[in-house]
Amino acid sequence: MNVMTSPVVAPVLQNNGLRIALSDGESHYFNYHWLRDNCPSSFNSSTRERSFDIFHLETAPKAKTAEVTGDVLEITWEAEDHVTSFPLSWLEAYKIPRRRPDPADLSREAWYGDHYPDVPRFSQPELLGDPALRAKWIEAMLVEGFTIITDMPNSNEGLTETAEMIGQVRPTFFGDYFDVKTHINPTNTAYTASALELHTDTPAEEHAPGMQFLHCRANTVKGGYSLYADGVAVANDFRTRYPEGFKLLAETKVPFFCEHDTYDMRSRQTVIELDQYGDVSGLTISQHMLDISDLDQELLDSWYPAFCRFGKMLQEEKYMMTFLMKAGECMVFDNHRIVHGRAAYTAESGERYLRGCYTDRAEMRSTYRALVSEGRF
Numbered sequence: 001m002n003v004m005t006s007p008v009v010a011p012v013l014q015n016n017g018l019r020i021a022l023s024d025g026e027s028h029y030f031n032y033h034w035l036r037d038n039c040p041s042s043f044n045s046s047t048r049e050r051s052f053d054i055f056h057l058e059t060a061p062k063a064k065t066a067e068v069t070g071d072v073l074e075i076t077w078e079a080e081d082h083v084t085s086f087p088l089s090w091l092e093a094y095k096i097p098r099r100r101p102d103p104a105d106l107s108r109e110a111w112y113g114d115h116y117p118d119v120p121r122f123s124q125p126e127l128l129g130d131p132a133l134r135a136k137w138i139e140a141m142l143v144e145g146f147t148i149i150t151d152m153p154n155s156n157e158g159l160t161e162t163a164e165m166i167g168q169v170r171p172t173f174f175g176d177y178f179d180v181k182t183h184i185n186p187t188n189t190a191y192t193a194s195a196l197e198l199h200t201d202t203p204a205e206e207h208a209p210g211m212q213f214l215h216c217r218a219n220t221v222k223g224g225y226s227l228y229a230d231g232v233a234v235a236n237d238f239r240t241r242y243p244e245g246f247k248l249l250a251e252t253k254v255p256f257f258c259e260h261d262t263y264d265m266r267s268r269q270t271v272i273e274l275d276q277y278g279d280v281s282g283l284t285i286s287q288h289m290l291d292i293s294d295l296d297q298e299l300l301d302s303w304y305p306a307f308c309r310f311g312k313m314l315q316e317e318k319y320m321m322t323f324l325m326k327a328g329e330c331m332v333f334d335n336h337r338i339v340h341g342r343a344a345y346t347a348e349s350g351e352r353y354l355r356g357c358y359t360d361r362a363e364m365r366s367t368y369r370a371l372v373s374e375g376r377f
Ligand code: AKG
Pocket: 180, 190, 196, 201, 226, 340, 341, 342, 354, 356
């Protein structure tokens, strides 16, 4: 027996759309433009893109007739020699406006300073050979924002092939890759042996890169401990403790800069970033690249205390994960969610070398959807 109950009432044609009774017994409205644009014949099955161009219709689409035969709605169009057939089950899926279900839209799980032993770890050679494991890796990044890759080859190519499992290496204004070691003429605090306060990278980019890779090639120095904290954990607690401060940091765009001889990058970002649901999705924070030059001085009376409170919270032991990176490991983390920094080290005491690059978050989500879509493994 067919589980779809055929509508008892014939579709009702209206000026801009039609009404049809669906399985819940209710009458649902569908717009003619939308119906014509989404006619199954509008799509190319090979490119999986729309090949129909609605701009080429001379008049607005309007149904001449519409009838239900079995489980199919058939529409004959008024000004076109064209018939559209929709399975009713397809219309059922759109009777309530909705987004396409997104397997990459996973809930974030906040983590705290004691998280190091539980950080999801994946072996690079195993990831390369196992798409199902790659999906687990990306899932961990979507949920926790921070993972460690072990058994990395000691080569530049090793980093590239790791990043390319998620997406394309995404250049920033200083190139595709960066080398964190002490430079003779440093252009960035990261390239000194000084302590680096917790930050997100390249806040002065209009769209700061999403995923960051830091491949540890050598670490024999005294000091140089890595510091990481989950911005989501801190910002969620901040929201509870200081709702007014939270609102200010989530709503006020502040200027960031990064300037040297051949570049002068500037952008405006909110310190706390919210997603489409109003939940905290990340942060943009960098003391050494913040440029509070043009904000109203009276606004600063409330913005600065909120910012300082938040900055102090970020550094609380409760949130701060501290550890020593080992050669052969690669930290992979969400540059909008996870703040990172390091303790100072003694440059003469050994060698410390990290090679880094970035990929995009959206591309990582795309890779994840493709990996987990049915029948992929
Ligand atoms: C950066 O390059 O942005 C860093 O924060 C480097 C971190 C480190 O040296 O451990």
